[in-house]
Amino acid sequence: MIAAVLLWGLVVVRSLLGRGSSSVAWQNAFTMFLATTTQALPFLVFGVALSGAIAAFVPPTWVARVFGSSPLSVPVAATCGALLPGCECSSVPVAARLMRTGGSVGPSLAFLLASPAINPVVLVSTAVAFPGRPEVVVARAGASWLVAVTVGLVWRGQPQPDLRVEPHDHQPHESKLAVFVSVVNGDFVYAGGFLVVGALATTAMRTIVPVGWVDGAALHTITSIAVMAFLAVVLSVCSEADAFLAAAMGQFSLASRLVFLTVGPMVDIKLILQQRAAFGARFTRRFVPLTLICAVVVSTMIGEVLL
Amino acid sequence: MSDHPEPTDASAPPPNVDLVSIIALIGGLYMIRMVWSGQYLTLVRQSSGRWLVLAGSLVTVCAISSLAGFGRAHDHGDGRKRLGVSVTSLLVVVPLILTSLRAPADLKSGAQNVRASTNAVADRSLDHGPIPLNDPVDAVTDITAENLLDRAAYRNGEGLDGVVLKVTGRIARGDNGDTTVVRFVMNCCAADAYPVEIHLGPSSLHIPEVDTWVELVGTYVEVRTENRNVSVVMAPSRIVAIEPPEEPYEIAART
Numbered sequence: 001m002i003a004a005v006l007l008w009g010l011v012v013v014r015s016l017l018g019r020g021s022s023s024v025a026w027q028n029a030f031t032m033f034l035a036t037t038t039q040a041l042p043f044l045v046f047g048v049a050l051s052g053a054i055a056a057f058v059p060p061t062w063v064a065r066v067f068g069s070s071p072l073s074v075p076v077a078a079t080c081g082a083l084l085p086g087c088e089c090s091s092v093p094v095a096a097r098l099m100r101t102g103g104s105v106g107p108s109l110a111f112l113l114a115s116p117a118i119n120p121v122v123l124v125s126t127a128v129a130f131p132g133r134p135e136v137v138v139a140r141a142g143a144s145w146l147v148a149v150t151v152g153l154v155w156r157g158q159p160q161p162d163l164r165v166e167p168h169d170h171q172p173h174e175s176k177l178a179v180f181v182s183v184v185n186g187d188f189v190y191a192g193g194f195l196v197v198g199a200l201a202t203t204a205m206r207t208i209v210p211v212g213w214v215d216g217a218a219l220h221t222i223t224s225i226a227v228m229a230f231l232a233v234v235l236s237v238c239s240e241a242d243a244f245l246a247a248a249m250g251q252f253s254l255a256s257r258l259v260f261l262t263v264g265p266m267v268d269i270k271l272i273l274q275q276r277a278a279f280g281a282r283f284t285r286r287f288v289p290l291t292l293i294c295a296v297v298v299s300t301m302i303g304e305v306l307l
Numbered sequence: 308m309s310d311h312p313e314p315t316d317a318s319a320p321p322p323n324v325d326l327v328s329i330i331a332l333i334g335g336l337y338m339i340r341m342v343w344s345g346q347y348l349t350l351v352r353q354s355s356g357r358w359l360v361l362a363g364s365l366v367t368v369c370a371i372s373s374l375a376g377f378g379r380a381h382d383h384g385d386g387r388k389r390l391g392v393s394v395t396s397l398l399v400v401v402p403l404i405l406t407s408l409r410a411p412a413d414l415k416s417g418a419q420n421v422r423a424s425t426n427a428v429a430d431r432s433l434d435h436g437p438i439p440l441n442d443p444v445d446a447v448t449d450i451t452a453e454n455l456l457d458r459a460a461y462r463n464g465e466g467l468d469g470v471v472l473k474v475t476g477r478i479a480r481g482d483n484g485d486t487t488v489v490r491f492v493m494n495c496c497a498a499d500a501y502p503v504e505i506h507l508g509p510s511s512l513h514i515p516e517v518d519t520w521v522e523l524v525g526t527y528v529e530v531r532t533e534n535r536n537v538s539v540v541m542a543p544s545r546i547v548a549i550e551p552p553e554e555p556y557e558i559a560a561r562t
Contacts, residue, residue, distance in 0.1 A: 045362035241495030
């Protein structure tokens with residue numbers, strides 16, 4: 001985080017003071033940072049509003065029943081992800097709220113991973129970006145769902161993440177609306193801070209890392225998969241738009257582009273930071289590598305079979 | 308009751324309720340201000356405006372309600388706090404501060420971080436079908452930069468031969484120092500936008516200064532590919548400086 005902030009300090013100074021051709025890149029970085037933040041904020045608010053609604057209006061017993069400790073609840077929770085029509089910025093506060101409200105860790109994480117990838121908006125945009133190739137949509141939905149369920153099942157036996165401290169429990173006498181207002185404010189401020197850090201880091205990477213090198217990597221299966229997974233993490237493109245970027249990367253095989261579409265909504269810079277904010281550093285250190293490996297392996301296998 | 312009781316942190320300082328609500332208020336006002344000022348059009352699609360207003364209004368109302376004593380705001384931070392909120396949470400105010408210091412501008416061509424996400428050649432195996440051409444007005448056919456590139460690069464110039472075209476963009480310098488007209492095409496936000504470069508063939512026309520918005524009228528000549536960057540060459544018959552369009556980016560036709 002400190003590195004991202006320092007890099008961004010450089011960006012700001014260069015864009016404010018810079019003159020000449022080299023300042024164009026820094027001015028573009030300024031625009032990209034604000035664009036990433038501004039585009040994601042409504043989705044984040046949608047997520048924290050849903051989080052507030054769960055805290056205020058959904059009985060914990062209901063959450064505990066649907067997102068309970070039964071193995072079956074993991075695939076059910078992953079499938080429920082299709083009901084949240086947002087991108088990955090929405091899903092983190094919702095998943096954290098599910099855990100706080102009585103949901104078990106495995107199903108909640110399955111929901112976290114599945115919802116940005118298999119909701120109707122994302123699948124429709126994938127179908128539009130890959131016209132006449134419905135197998136890409138099927139492969140994306142299948143791979144994402146399978147990864148979400150696998151990681152959820154693996155995490156069933158693990159301890160619950162170190163959920164961030166809420167300094168005061170909500171009091172029984174508080175009205176439901178007051179609880180909603182309280183959760184929206186608190187979740188928005190905390191998750192929003194990490195969204196800003198994630199946008200800073202993503203923009204800094206885009207500005208610093210030369211991307212021309214990716215073309216050579218496209219020639220080899222292994223390197224193309226590795227590069228597409230890396231780009232998914234670094235570029236942090238919204239899951240509602242990533243299919244269009246993948247469609248334009250014609251130098252890569254469809255299978256490696258499926259890796260991009262599967263990894264991106266589950267593991268990217270701004271998402272990792274939000275997960276760290278919600279679940280703690282210790283959890284993120286184990287959860288992110290597991291999810292990344294699982295996403296790469298599953299999407300590669302499904303891509304080789306279906307695409 | 309929860310299966311997993313929430314952790315408590317008795318040592319954490321009591322939250323500064325007002326500061327959390329004030330930060331939320333600033334975040335909400337940022338979203339509303341971006342739409343109010345029109346600056347959001349340099350960053351995201353016009354259709355995102357209503358979502359920004361809706362989200363900004365919700366957060367603003369919640370923050371004001373909390374400041375008025377309704378609903379206690381909590382910073383769900385990690386305990387390492389200054390002034391009652393985590394340091395990271397304070398960063399929510401950064402976008403508003405930055406845009407107050409300097410209004411955001413739309414993307415400019417000629418920088419690596421623009422090409423970074425966009426230097427790919429579109430997948431020819433994906434048959435999108437041609438974007439329709441507009442009916443000509445006074446023998447001139449309006450065409451989007453995206454449509455021009457699509458037809459030129461991936462459809463062998465289908466429908467372009469002998470047609471007088473009009474495309475809107477901004478004057479820029481190409482890698483070789485030649486004059487180009489550039490328009491960015493956006494899918495979701497400026498972070499995923501890519502430039503369509505139109506090189507100008509030989510002409511004696513007056514070329515406006517770099518960064519001037521122009522309407523370029525001319526005919527399609529050829530497609531040019533350099534280092535996997537695909538661009539279009541046109542023979543200009545008229546270049547007219549215009550006021551900057553309300554939306555600096557073209558919205559991709561298939562999003």
